[in-house]
Amino acid sequence: MSSRRSEDQLDTYLLRMLCLLVTERSVSRTALKLNQSQPAVSLALKRLRQILGDPLLVREKSGMVPTERALTLLSHAKGALAEIDRMTFSPESFDPQTSRYEFRIGAPDYLAPIFMAGVVERIRKEAPQVRLSLQSLGPSFDFERSLAEGDLDVVIGNWPEPPHRMHLSMLLEDEVVCLVAASHPLARKGLSAEDYQRAAHIVPMPYSISQRGVVDTMLATHRINRDERVVVQSFTTAPYLLLNSDLVFTTTRHFARFYADLLPLAILPSPIPFPDMRFYLLWHERNHLTPAHRWIRRLLSECGRQIKAG
Secondary structure, three states, X not given: OHHHHHHOOOOHHHHHHHHHXXXXXXXXXXXXXXXXXXXXXXXXXHHHHHHHOOOOEEEEOOEEEXXXXXXXXXXXXXXXXXXXXXXXXXOOOOOOOOOOOEEEEEEOOOHHHHHHHHHHHHHHHHOOOOEEEEEEOOOOOOHHHHHHOOOOOEEEEOOOOOOOOOEEEEXXXXXXXXXXXXXXXXXXXXXXXXXXXXXXXXXXXXXXXXXXXXXXXXXXXXXXXXXXXXXXXXXXXXXXXXXXXXXXXXXXXXXXXXXXXXXXXXXXXXXOOOOOEEEEEEEOHHHOOOHHHHHHHHHHHHHHHHHHHO
């Protein structure tokens, strides 16, 4: 086994292949993601098995599953690739106009129309060869682990208490308002605290498993109960469910304004004194000094300031 390892060394191609195979648990899905043929991926898996002395993936009733050693190697492979990325992207080598770097950003889906659209526009103009991978946050998604393991470069969120184990920068603040159908009686009458508590509400699923959102935290603090009649997984579904209904949706002003310009909806001041919603950039120490990541964080911050100015 030792002579085999000396003859057939791991390279970045095989390391990336290892990460994808263990994550996807499928040769066909890995081939699809890499835009390669299945025989090529199967050959790479065979080489990895020979070099590492482990089957890595074994077949069970539910499909292919990684071995214990494969799961252990996954974190090492990700760490090695991150170090290689640091070496490759030095201050002299990162040029937005020519770079083909892939940035991986985690963010709630409701930021897509009001923030991420502007980010994509800037990137297309300033870094036309760069790729952008957006990961929607959800209650089962461990974004801190994804940052630590290098699966994500930066995460955007509005935690009442942002995680302290990462680097942090405030991105923007937004007022909390209520959104209703334009035909809703409250659109003409206005919304009191009593109306708010009596109303039927659309509420989003939380995207953090560790803490409540800003709205839920404030309601719990003031012991205010609301009738959560409709729960949606995607924030962007809510405005369409308001149409021709008596439902109320508590959201941010920029989000509400975007959809009120598209649909027959009305924006009402919130009768509950919610604090402004603060959105933060979060990133890991491993990417703190990397020029490519400093560039994307600067661009994100500039886009946040543009929204503030607007």
